[in-house]
Amino acid sequence: MKTKQLIAVAVAHVTQCPYCIESHTKAALRHGASQPELMEAIWVAAEMRAGAAYAHSAIALAVMAEREPPA
Numbered sequence: 001m002k003t004k005q006l007i008a009v010a011v012a013h014v015t016q017c018p019y020c021i022e023s024h025t026k027a028a029l030r031h032g033a034s035q036p037e038l039m040e041a042i043w044v045a046a047e048m049r050a051g052a053a054y055a056h057s058a059i060a061l062a063v064m065a066e067r068e069p070p071a
Contacts, residue, residue: 002031006041013045 005028012020028038 002028002033002037005031006033006037009038010041010045010048013042014049 005024008024009021009028012024025038028041
């Protein structure tokens, strides 16, 4: 159950639900998760969220390239 709650903490951070973050953090602690384990789950969520922004930046770059004057 600890592992499931750590996953839920990470997902809650990706979805940015404050109520889910609070409830799953409390549940993870009740099931024996340590603060370093919780921070690792949060860090993974942050990496995934940033990865999506980086991956989708290709869309903005394509739009900008379309507007560049020919060389």
